[in-house]
Amino acid sequence: MTIDPGLFRENERTAPGGTNQLVTVGPWKSIPEVTIAYQTWGTFTGDNAVLVCHALTSDANCVQWWDRLVGPGRPIDTDRFFVVCSNVIGGCQGTTGPASLHPDGQPWGSRFPVVTVQDMVELQARLADALQIRRWQLVAGGSMGGMQALEWAARFPSRVARVFCSASAAAHSAMQIGFNETARQAILRDPKFLHGDYPANDPPTQGLAVARMVGHLSFLSGAALEHKFGRRWQSSAEDLFAVESYLNYQGDKFTHRFDANSLLLVTRAIDRWEWMPEHVNGIEFLFVSFTSDTLYPPAQSDGLTEIARSAGGKATHVSVDLPYGHDAFLLDGEHQGQAVREFLTP
Numbered sequence: 190m191t192i193d194p195g196l197f198r199e200n201e202r203t204a205p206g207g208t209n210q211l212v213t214v215g216p217w218k219s220i221p222e223v224t225i226a227y228q229t230w231g232t233f234t235g236d237n238a239v240l241v242c243h244a245l246t247s248d249a250n251c252v253q254w255w256d257r258l259v260g261p262g263r264p265i266d267t268d269r270f271f272v273v274c275s276n277v278i279g280g281c282q283g284t285t286g287p288a289s290l291h292p293d294g295q296p297w298g299s300r301f302p303v304v305t306v307q308d309m310v311e312l313q314a315r316l317a318d319a320l321q322i323r324r325w326q327l328v329a330g331g332s333m334g335g336m337q338a339l340e341w342a343a344r345f346p347s348r349v350a351r352v353f354c355s356a357s358a359a360a361h362s363a364m365q366i367g368f369n370e371t372a373r374q375a376i377l378r379d380p381k382f383l384h385g386d387y388p389a390n391d392p393p394t395q396g397l398a399v400a401r402m403v404g405h406l407s408f409l410s411g412a413a414l415e416h417k418f419g420r421r422w423q424s425s426a427e428d429l430f431a432v433e434s435y436l437n438y439q440g441d442k443f444t445h446r447f448d449a450n451s452l453l454l455v456t457r458a459i460d461r462w463e464w465m466p467e468h469v470n471g472i473e474f475l476f477v478s479f480t481s482d483t484l485y486p487p488a489q490s491d492g493l494t495e496i497a498r499s500a501g502g503k504a505t506h507v508s509v510d511l512p513y514g515h516d517a518f519l520l521d522g523e524h525q526g527q528a529v530r531e532f533l534t535p
Contacts (some may be wrong), residue, residue: 226283257522398440
């Protein structure tokens with residue numbers, strides 16, 4: 190493992206975040222050397238570290254995508270805590286993934302190993318070791334990020350004091366798997382997919398764009414879609430409903446920042462994951478759900494609460510009544526923010 194702890198701490202005293210730092214953490218499966226992209230905020234005092242885990246298609250810059258919860262004076266206060274966020278193994282935002290180069294000079298592509306949520310956490314633990322962080326005061330995340338936080342509690346209970354898990358589940362339902370499989374099939378059936386070994390300059394953008402459209406439909410509630418779009422036309426010059434234009438725009442934009450193979454890997458990882466902790470050593474858990482979230486409904490957080498308590502944890506579930514669907518875990522800084530502040534009050 191290679192890292193300069195003094196360098197990253199000095200940088201974080203002045204930098205607001207947004208630039209990845211890189212650390213190599215050794216071999217993993219058939220990969221001879223894994224590089225992890227991460228960002229940090231705040232000053233490490235030895236016992237104030239917080240790990241924020243990102244959702245499906247996000248990155249290490251959590252003060253950007255979770256700005257309502259993470260930052261100076263926010264519920265996860267970077268003036269109080271040393272916050273770490275990394276891109277998951279198999280991703281495409283700086284950490285080693287299928288678009289990374291194989292030793293033969295070509296992308297790993299279809300040769301990249303299968304990724305699990307357990308693998309994501311194992312590599313995060315190596316990052317923690319490199320940063321000399323022995324125990325997290327909090328591991329937090331929403332959706333797929335929540336799964337990683339829960340896996341930390343199951344796998345490394347002595348290294349976690351608290352877990353904040355928003356809009357997540359102990360295992361995917363048939364509907365959740367179905368949404369992901371539909372997105373995967375859009376990619377797999379794109380003629381340019383080429384069994385995962387497509388050239389970097391000609392990826393399967395059409396299938397990837399449709400996959401993202403499927404995702405966006407699952408992220409929003411029916412009420413939110415109706416309020417935002419209804420049956421309005423985009424403009425008199427375009428023969429498109431506003432919702433059609435929105436989905437096309439989001440799908441096309443996504444292809445400029447994400448890799449199709451990475452989306453296949455991470456969706457399969459979360460479909461196959463199930464939280465079954467043996468004992469969580471008195472870890473405190475805060476579960477947050479949203480009434481309009483049809484993708485990860487509140488009943489799944491009820492189930493998480495029961496599992497955590499059965500495994501010896503102290504668990505609280507807060508259900509928030511907001512109309513934004515699954516996206517509420519990113520949009521709500523007020524209600525879940527208050528719950529997090531109280532959760533982190535000494």
